[in-house]
Amino acid sequence: MDIKDIIKKVKQIEIRTKKKSEATLMGQYHSAFKGQGMTFSEVRPYQFGDEIRRIDWNKTARFREPFVKVMEEERELTMMLLVDISASMDYGTKTQLKREFVAEICASLGFSAAGNNDKVGLILFADKVYKVIPPQKGRKHILAIISNILTSEYVPAESKIDEALQFMMSVFQKKSMAFIFSDFEDSYDLKILRVASKKHQLLGMRVFDDKDNEIPDIGYALFHDAETGKQVWANTSNSRWRYNYAEHQKKKIKEVTEDFENSSASFMNINTGEDYSKFLYQYFRKR
Template identity: 85%
Template sequence: MEIRDIIKKVKQIEIRTRKKTEATLMGQYHSAFKGQGMTFSEVRPYQFGDEIRRIDWNKTARFREPFVKVMEEERELTMMLLIDISASMDYGTHLQLKREFVAEIAASVGFSAAGNNDKVGLILFADKVYKVIPPQKGRKHILAILSNILTAEYVPAEARTDVVLQYMMSVFKKKSLVFMFSDFEDEYDQKILRVAARKHQLLGMRIYDNKDNEIPDVGYALFQDAETGQQMWVNTSSARWRYEFAEKQKQKVKGVEEDFENASAGFMNINTGDDYAKLLYQYFRKR
């Protein structure tokens, strides 16, 4: 993709998402996440009505009278976009490729964050971390992030969501709002998922195409795994084979949803033809 094509595509995404962001998402984003984090401000003497759990026991013991910690809301958030660039994400049979759909959703949440004066960062990953853009503020920064998403070289490797979460936790210590985009087709370490969800506000976003869940009857066909390169012939005319494939996919998605739920993390299942703004709006309202 040439530079002028990239600029054109980024501008198109900005225009397409601007109305959704301003009219639908920005207000809900603000109310859902602003002020949820708390930072230490000062210590003062205990007053009637203060919460017991706010007592500073060290200072209370030293001065032999109760003191409490005063906390204040964090007015500035950091949003991290973790995006799977394994080959299975560079695919689509509906209106657009998964990668283009991800870029559009990333634009919506990114511009929502920018509109609330929050920082946004990007990590592109597959079997390892391939690119990191540190969190910054502003519209131009979001446009640069979109350009990187659209021009990323998608790699034939398994997506290790646990590897990118572990990396993020080691580099970005401050509690962040984390959007992780993937089709979650590959295995991961559930323990790391749980640890990440405790340290950050984590939302897993499974981006899928219709053909990820169900295979149509096209007779004998040669299938190739986009990530491993493994090939095999399949008789898609077999109703039993199609049924078993669909059931296997359902169970896999159900397992991922349960893993995120058990980790106290959010999870969304979004088809490339869905109205993602509506789904995000509903998710933000629930928070």
């Protein structure tokens, strides 16, 4: 894509996702991710019904009338978007590539966070961390994140979620909401996932294409692994071969889902082109 196409694409995503985030996600986002605690705001005269434990005894003694401390919720949170840019994410057989679909979901999350004055950061990874955009606030920052997801060079290498999680834990000490976008085709270190879920609030989002789960009958075909470069011929007309492939994928997805749930993290599967807002809405409600 040239620069004009990129700008047009980002603008289209902004228009679509801002409507979604404002209409369905923002309210649930705000109620789901409440502040990390309470902070002192001001002191005012006591009013009937105020809690006794809020009385500021020093000021009360000084002015000989009761005063109370007013506390407010610490609203500012940090959202981290961890996006897999291995070559298998630059693929799609329907209306969208996986990377385009991920950019749209990130935009919805980003605009929901921006509407609550929260910071949003981005980590692009494959076999290692390739780019980091530190957490900031505002619309322009969200647009820059969308642009980076769309325009980054997708890497012919196996994705290592461990690398991204370790980097996030070492650089961002404050507890964050971390959304991991990948097709989860590659293995990962379960211990690191468990440690990361204790430090941060994790949601794994498997973005997949129909052909990731099932291979159609197209006769003999040469399959090319975009990440490892390996090639293999297969007879897709063989119903047993297609069945074994589909069962292998189901087993893998089940194992990843259980790994996340057993690590006190969340996980969801979203097909490209699917209405992702309903999945996020349900996730926010559960929080």
